[in-house]
Amino acid sequence: xxxxxxxxxxxxxxxxxxxxxxxxxxxxxxxxxxxxxxxxxxxxxxxxxxxxxxxxxxxxxxxxxxxxxxxxxxxxxxxxxxxxxxxxxxxxxxxxxxxxxxxxxxxxxxxxxxxxxxxxxxxxxxxxxxxxxxxxxxxxxxxxxxxxxxxxxxxxxxxxxxxxxxxxxxxxxxxxxxxxxxxxxxxxxxxxxxxxxxxxxxxxxxxxxxxxxxxxxxxxxxxxxxxxxxxxxxxxxxxxxxxxxxxxxxxxxxxxxxxxxxxxxxxxxxxxxxxxxxxxxxxxxxxxxxxxxxxxxxxxxxxxxxxxxxxxxxxxxxxxxxxxxxxxxxxxxxxxxxxxxxxxxxxxxxxxxxxxxxxxxxxxxxxxxxxxxxxxxxxxxxxxxxxxxxxxxxxxxxxxxxxxxxxxxxxxxxxxxxxxxxxxxxxxxxxxxxxxxxxxxxxxxxxxxxxxxxxxxxxxxxxxxxxxxxxxxxxxxxxxxxxxxxxxxxxxxxxxxxxxxxxxxxxxxxxxxxxxxxxxxxxxxxxxx
Ligand SMILES: [Zn+2]
Numbered sequence: 458x459x460x461x462x463x464x465x466x467x468x469x470x471x472x473x474x475x476x477x478x479x480x481x482x483x484x485x486x487x488x489x490x491x492x493x494x495x496x497x498x499x500x501x502x503x504x505x506x507x508x509x510x511x512x513x514x515x516x517x518x519x520x521x522x523x524x525x526x527x528x529x530x531x532x533x534x535x536x537x538x539x540x541x542x543x544x545x546x547x548x549x550x551x552x553x554x555x556x557x558x559x560x561x562x563x564x565x566x567x568x569x570x571x572x573x574x575x576x577x578x579x580x581x582x583x584x585x586x587x588x589x590x591x592x593x594x595x596x597x598x599x600x601x602x603x604x605x606x607x608x609x610x611x612x613x614x615x616x617x618x619x620x621x622x623x624x625x626x627x628x629x630x631x632x633x634x635x636x637x638x639x640x641x642x643x644x645x646x647x648x649x650x651x652x653x654x655x656x657x658x659x660x661x662x663x664x665x666x667x668x669x670x671x672x673x674x675x676x677x678x679x680x681x682x683x684x685x686x687x688x689x690x691x692x693x694x695x696x697x698x699x700x701x702x703x704x705x706x707x708x709x710x711x712x713x714x715x716x717x718x719x720x721x722x723x724x725x726x727x728x729x730x731x732x733x734x735x736x737x738x739x740x741x742x743x744x745x746x747x748x749x750x751x752x753x754x755x756x757x758x759x760x761x762x763x764x765x766x767x768x769x770x771x772x773x774x775x776x777x778x779x780x781x782x783x784x785x786x787x788x789x790x791x792x793x794x795x796x797x798x799x800x801x802x803x804x805x806x807x808x809x810x811x812x813x814x815x816x817x818x819x820x821x822x823x824x825x826x827x828x829x830x831x832x833x834x835x836x837x838x839x840x841x842x843x844x845x846x847x848x849x850x851x852x853x854x855x856x857x858x859x860x861x862x863x864x865x866x867x868x869x870x871x872x873x874x875x876x877x878x879x880x881x882x883x884x885x886x887x888x889x890x891x892x893x894x895x896x897x898x899x900x901x902x903x904x905x906x907x908x909x910x911x912x913x914x915x916x917x918x919x920x921x922x923x924x925x926x927x928x929x930x931x932x933x934x935x936x937x938x939x940x941x942x943x944x945x946x947x948x949x950x951x952x953x954x955x956x957x958x959x960x961x962x963x964x965x966x967x968x969x970x971x972x973x974x975x976x977x978x979x980x981x982x983x984x985x986x
Pocket of ligand 1 (some may be wrong): 562563654685714
């Protein structure tokens, strides 16, 4: 089908509007089959959805002939708060049709700050290029000027660092109170959620009781509780139970982040996990997933969490006795899976040329075992090493995607068009991969249903009533995409490739992407729910 997608001409008639998206099929985000129509926009809002042929007068036209017009995609699980300020064009997200990024996930947010050095070390794997010129959510939010919207959550690891550093112990009653106060303050400043990352130090040091106390505070403040649960392997179901219990006790809305079963022995477990979540029908519970069979995280997650206590990993690696203890723990742990763990990125140093190689390959080159190579890479690169781990099964990915309550989310961050290392392709391709590969090619659901999982479903999780659907009065965050060409291009071997098929993106009624190219406009806002 021809795709012209140019701003052309003028139309005439009785309804007024500044901008009209004409000629396309409107997929309104509810899952209803796309129908021909014209979306009329005035200022930052949609004013009308007209039948084809209706002709508003005086409107500038975006020709969407042959294309789908959908609400802008809402990425419930992003780490953009560590990269959007320095890549405000968000080209890798606009090329996917994403207009809103929900950040502060997996326990990590760039605020509140009281102990900057510890927070910097803890978040190094997210690649921040921050000047860290703020201390709280309001200060951070004021520095964001971007093409896309950002919604902020407060991370539990960050709260813990602010109050008690990387201490591997329970908080005192006073320390717990301080974390709750910081959480309330962030909520007052517009946070939409509270997140945990219970595999990361220091979040992993928290007992279920500590987490539940903070979840209750989050619920009092009306925040969503998003959780990277304590175990995504053999302990998946018990970890879900912990999350469900905390949400139930505190009365919180619950979001299970990136639902999956990690490790070969645990493949298939997602079916029981979905059943567990369905059974929690007294709760407002949802979950999200990305369409890939590999995870991406920091290499330090391979280590026993005690090795990271007090932020003293590098000191421990410098002590022969402690180093030996860590190596032995690694050798005893099936979590290591050296064949499937590939180096994604690391700061300059002796293992720079290991990007894209598996731990097994690097170990063979150095003629040592995989445990030793993990320690060498960490100690030579300030322990700021991210990895891609090929740990899930395609059957499980499909099982999770097929569930009607699964929202699509990337777990990614903002990428420039080119760069170093081997980042996870989800940063570039999540949404087009679902639309192109899973909907169009594999037909696991219709295009309209795929769009619903990226729009009205995540909007409802966040309580954003004026985004995620195309209707009069809604904010005009829109994507115009070609249903026959939309596709992800980024691969594990060649990740630095933008997706194709997204023609135009409007954010609050302003063109952020036009004819596939960023316009340089910065209409994004920090959203509060
Ligand atoms: Zn996570």
